[in-house]
Amino acid sequence: MGGLRTAGDLVARAQLSKKLKLGDAKKYVTEKLGIDLETMTDECAMKDLREKLDIGYALSSLGRAKGMAAKARIAALCDFKIDCVTRFLEKTKMGGASSTSE
DSSP states (O other), X not given: OOGGGTTHHHHHHHHHHHTOOHHHHHHHHHHHHTOOHHHXXXXXXXXXXXXXXXXXXXXXXXXXXXXXXXXXXXXXXXXXXXXXXXXXXXXXXXXXXXXXOO
């Protein structure tokens, strides 16, 4: 996995958040994104998918999600509980749009 260039960040978060082994984490992410393992490791395909889903990319272009916005989208898409996103939503009174469930 290549971090933000492919799906390594999502797999790592699945391992930590959902307490999954590496193979199970990869399967979880591929199911959530609706892709296969080959696509998940293809940098070009993942760049297009990340831009389509607006979940951040290492070299995000103007107008694309970055930082907290990307994390909030990832949390919602993959059902991850990301503490900083939860705190942000609570502090900004946007908590009604709950970011995740554990």
